[in-house]
Amino acid sequence: MSKALNLLKWSATLGKDEQNFLGARWIPAFLNRVPERSRRKWALRILDLSPHYFLSPDDPKYKGLSKDEYLEAVFADSTRSREDIWNEILAAKIDGEGTVIDYGCGPGFLTKAVSSHVNKIYGVDISEGALACARVVNSGANITYTKADEKGLSLVPDESVDAVCTFAVLQHLTDEVASMVLKNISKKLRKGGKLVAHVQLSTETWRSEAEWRSDTSVKGKIKFKYGLHCFGRSRGEYTDLFRSNGFSEPVFEAVANMVAVAHEPLEGQFMATAVKL
Numbered sequence: 001m002s003k004a005l006n007l008l009k010w011s012a013t014l015g016k017d018e019q020n021f022l023g024a025r026w027i028p029a030f031l032n033r034v035p036e037r038s039r040r041k042w043a044l045r046i047l048d049l050s051p052h053y054f055l056s057p058d059d060p061k062y063k064g065l066s067k068d069e070y071l072e073a074v075f076a077d078s079t080r081s082r083e084d085i086w087n088e089i090l091a092a093k094i095d096g097e098g099t100v101i102d103y104g105c106g107p108g109f110l111t112k113a114v115s116s117h118v119n120k121i122y123g124v125d126i127s128e129g130a131l132a133c134a135r136v137v138n139s140g141a142n143i144t145y146t147k148a149d150e151k152g153l154s155l156v157p158d159e160s161v162d163a164v165c166t167f168a169v170l171q172h173l174t175d176e177v178a179s180m181v182l183k184n185i186s187k188k189l190r191k192g193g194k195l196v197a198h199v200q201l202s203t204e205t206w207r208s209e210a211e212w213r214s215d216t217s218v219k220g221k222i223k224f225k226y227g228l229h230c231f232g233r234s235r236g237e238y239t240d241l242f243r244s245n246g247f248s249e250p251v252f253e254a255v256a257n258m259v260a261v262a263h264e265p266l267e268g269q270f271m272a273t274a275v276k277l
């Protein structure tokens with residue numbers, strides 16, 4: 001699909017805040033109204049409208065499938081990929097924890113993968129539409145999905161959480177929003193609680209927020225407003241972000257050293273682990 005069509009599709013689902021893909025109010029209302037027997041099919045179709053999930057329509061392994069068969073195949077692959085992330089990356093860090101938050105949970109694939117290994121998990125996301133889809137396709141007895149705003153987060157008692165994981169999230173946030181997110185996480189974590197964050201360091205393709213903002217052409221401005229933000233940061237910048245929001249200095253581990261098989265280029269991908277001071 002052309003870039004212009006993608007921007008159009010993504011902007012049609014935006015909530016009132018920028019970058020809130022699938023945040024439009026019609027999404028949860030629509031999903032509530034469709035008959036239960038077709039709710040899953042529609043949840044998958046809606047997830048396909050976001051720049052965050054279901055990103056591989058041109059992968060030859062999906063060739064020849066109908067749209068709904070393709071969505072089910074991507075659902076199965078996303079489930080497997082988040083189970084791999086649990087097994088290869090997160091299990092060593094948070095297995096057996098009591099209460100956990102998956103921050104920026106999206107459709108809840110990682111939330112679901114973690115849920116069988118902890119007592120309770122909150123899937124937290126800014127997008128009401130993503131949360132509505134998560135409730136349909138990735139629900140579970142010990143899972144609560146809630147919005148990452150003041151009202152939604154009030155469901156989670158302050159200092160009650162033992163560990164927070166966040167995967168493929170911080171790199172999509174401006175410094176200002178990332179700082180707010182880390183503050184929210186710090187407020188919910190108990191002292192000594194662990195933050196395990198997937199981060200993307202700057203590379204050729206992952207440019208800094210300042211570089212994105214320096215493109216003041218019309219195209220650059222439209223991309224910044226309606227496209228998905230993808231910012232690289234240095235270790236030092238991540239360290240400052242963590243430290244200034246109540247965390248210890250993070251330990252960085254390359255994702256490439258943790259996984260058996262790389263399904264995508266892993267250059268610059270790290271896990272940053274820190275504790276709440």
Ligand SMILES: C[S@@+](CC[C@H](N)C(=O)[O-])C[C@H]1O[C@@H](n2cnc3c(N)ncnc32)[C@H](O)[C@@H]1O
Nearest residue numbers: 052104105106110125126127130148167168169
């Ligand atoms: C690339 S997706 C990752 C989803 C999930 N963590 C995974 O790995 O499958 C990034 C998610 O971050 C969410 N997000 C963006 N800004 C956020 C914010 N300020 N607070 C919470 N979630 C946010 C998006 O809505 C989206 O669901």
